[in-house]
Amino acid sequence: MAFIPRSFITTPIFYVNAKPHIGHLYTVILGDAAHRWSVITGAKNPVYACGTDEHGAKVYRVAREMGMSPEMFCRRATAKFQHMLAAANINNDKFICTTSPAHQQTVYQLWDRLEQNGFIYRGSYEGWYSVNDEAFYSSDDVTTNDAGVKVSVETNNPVEWTIEDNYKFRLSNMEERLLQWASQPDAIIPKMSREMVLSWINQGLKDLSISRPSSRVPWGIPTPHNTNQTVYVWFDALCNYLTVAKQPFTNQLSSSLWPHVVHLVGKDILRFHAVYWPAFLMAADLAPPKRVVSHAHWTVGKVKMSKSLGNVVDPITILDQYGVDAVRYFFLKDGRLEDDSDFTENRITSLLNTELADNLGNMLNRVTGVKVNPSQTYPPFHIDLFPLNATSSPQCRAGSEDYELLNTMNNLTDEVSKLYNDFKFGMAITKIMECVQQGNAFLQRHQPWVLIKQPEEQPWLDTVLHTALECVRLCCVLLYPIVPQSMTEVRHRLGLLTDITTQDLQCRLNRTFINPGSEHIPGASTKLNSCSKLLFKKFDI
Ligand code: MSP
Numbered sequence: 001m002a003f004i005p006r007s008f009i010t011t012p013i014f015y016v017n018a019k020p021h022i023g024h025l026y027t028v029i030l031g032d033a034a035h036r037w038s039v040i041t042g043a044k045n046p047v048y049a050c051g052t053d054e055h056g057a058k059v060y061r062v063a064r065e066m067g068m069s070p071e072m073f074c075r076r077a078t079a080k081f082q083h084m085l086a087a088a089n090i091n092n093d094k095f096i097c098t099t100s101p102a103h104q105q106t107v108y109q110l111w112d113r114l115e116q117n118g119f120i121y122r123g124s125y126e127g128w129y130s131v132n133d134e135a136f137y138s139s140d141d142v143t144t145n146d147a148g149v150k151v152s153v154e155t156n157n158p159v160e161w162t163i164e165d166n167y168k169f170r171l172s173n174m175e176e177r178l179l180q181w182a183s184q185p186d187a188i189i190p191k192m193s194r195e196m197v198l199s200w201i202n203q204g205l206k207d208l209s210i211s212r213p214s215s216r217v218p219w220g221i222p223t224p225h226n227t228n229q230t231v232y233v234w235f236d237a238l239c240n241y242l243t244v245a246k247q248p249f250t251n252q253l254s255s256s257l258w259p260h261v262v263h264l265v266g267k268d269i270l271r272f273h274a275v276y277w278p279a280f281l282m283a284a285d286l287a288p289p290k291r292v293v294s295h296a297h298w299t300v301g302k303v304k305m306s307k308s309l310g311n312v313v314d315p316i317t318i319l320d321q322y323g324v325d326a327v328r329y330f331f332l333k334d335g336r337l338e339d340d341s342d343f344t345e346n347r348i349t350s351l352l353n354t355e356l357a358d359n360l361g362n363m364l365n366r367v368t369g370v371k372v373n374p375s376q377t378y379p380p381f382h383i384d385l386f387p388l389n390a391t392s393s394p395q396c397r398a399g400s401e402d403y404e405l406l407n408t409m410n411n412l413t414d415e416v417s418k419l420y421n422d423f424k425f426g427m428a429i430t431k432i433m434e435c436v437q438q439g440n441a442f443l444q445r446h447q448p449w450v451l452i453k454q455p456e457e458q459p460w461l462d463t464v465l466h467t468a469l470e471c472v473r474l475c476c477v478l479l480y481p482i483v484p485q486s487m488t489e490v491r492h493r494l495g496l497l498t499d500i501t502t503q504d505l506q507c508r509l510n511r512t513f514i515n516p517g518s519e520h521i522p523g524a525s526t527k528l529n530s531c532s533k534l535l536f537k538k539f540d541i
Helices: 022-040 057-065 070-087 101-116 171-182 191-202 233-238 240-245 267-283 315-322 324-334 345-368 400-421 425-446 455-479 484-493
Strands: 006-010 044-053 094-097 120-130 135-137 142-144 150-152 160-169 211-213 226-231 261-266 291-295 298-300 341-343
Touching (some): 006 022, 006 240, 022 044, 022 070, 022 261, 022 291, 022 315, 022 324, 022 400, 044 070, 044 240, 070 315, 094 240, 101 233, 101 267, 120 150, 160 211, 160 226, 160 267, 171 191, 171 267, 191 267, 233 240, 240 261, 261 267, 267 291, 315 345, 324 345, 324 425, 324 484, 341 345, 345 455, 345 484, 400 425, 425 455
Parallel strands (some): 006 261, 044 094, 298 341
Antiparallel strands (some): 120 135, 120 160
């Protein structure tokens, strides 16, 4: 199994001028699953960071419209994102707001370093500027809409021709180093995103303006030594990753976090993270990110979400309605890095009903039910009845399909591990659920509910139950990053410690069968706990 020694995962920090939506929810769930995976695979001091992007002209404008100070507006808006994280059972270690004093210090440190290294100069900039997008566009990227208004092709937001004095960053000097970094296969995933970044660099990079006149953007960090300019909101926002990587008190970057950082980003902000950000870092003699993971977007009923269409889905509403794990399972099963996915409530319920309740829930109930398992233990495994090698015991009761199940269980952790490490959560879930299906078919073949009626079959019944329990235990460990709350309950039901360790990741069936004293890997006498409620309740459609 690939071992990740260090792990520092970040999500983008969210603009506070809009309310949380399912795009934000997806990003934090994806990061949470990756982080929980690194925790159970034994990463050293893993850290997961989320936060909010609180500066900029848009936030200032919205706060004014609502008759609030920008500070007060940010506190309230940030609280909504924190509420979403709690409701989605996100286990983030850090939450950063760009208005924090520690963050301002980081911005100044990076700026000063770039200035010392000769990467910042005074210049002017003119172009099509969108207040909504806080971005300049080239003439090729704007068009005139039906109402005769100039708008950005990409976002449809109005643009105005603007000329400004500002500070610029010598991005054009960084092409070669960026190419070198982005050419590594792991630096940017998926491959199509890496190819896009390489083509942007190969087309040539222009210097980037990194400040705005404070008369236009008063809500932000003033540039060091000149309060007439405000640090460009993206320069400010990207620095959040350094702020969270700093050690408290010493103000130094923690070597266990930097450069081990993995940035999760939506496809619309890839350029900022995979061109500008590594360029700033390398120009300041800091290591670029270990990896940038770009994901596709969610549509609703196959249409892009937008306020004007009124199809923005509120995360809290769906989490309340379907339960946190059904929602997490749906997003991780259907979300992809390459292609957009579609959000429908029917799909949430159908996955919950068929995969979690019918497949996994059913298997759990079958092997823990009092009728087939009256002693409520992990019964002993009789190796002569199910030997490692089918031909090695004349008493062997297992057939070729049973050996296929064993084979699947033995390979599952490695396969899932590879997929999780590549952020292919949907494919990993499919693999795990296929193993559960094989487990259910195993029970169907050997019918413990019939064996229990035949006392002479007790050793074989025990072996069948032990094998099936081990299958549930293993799948439950591997599904923990996806649906942590339910899998914690399943572990409790199985009489295991809630904390998962790396030894839990191994299938033990063809290794050691009896493990006295270990509550992580059950042995022959491990007692099951009772369970008062149904773990996977089907949802009526
Ligand atoms: N503030 C910047 C990020 C700065 S990071 C240094 C920002 N914020 S955002 O709130 O607009 O977007 C945050 C994340 O949500 C982005 O990764 C974006 O791609 C993602 N999503 C926004 N809409 C989305 C969907 N419809 N589907 C999936 N993710 C989407 O950009």
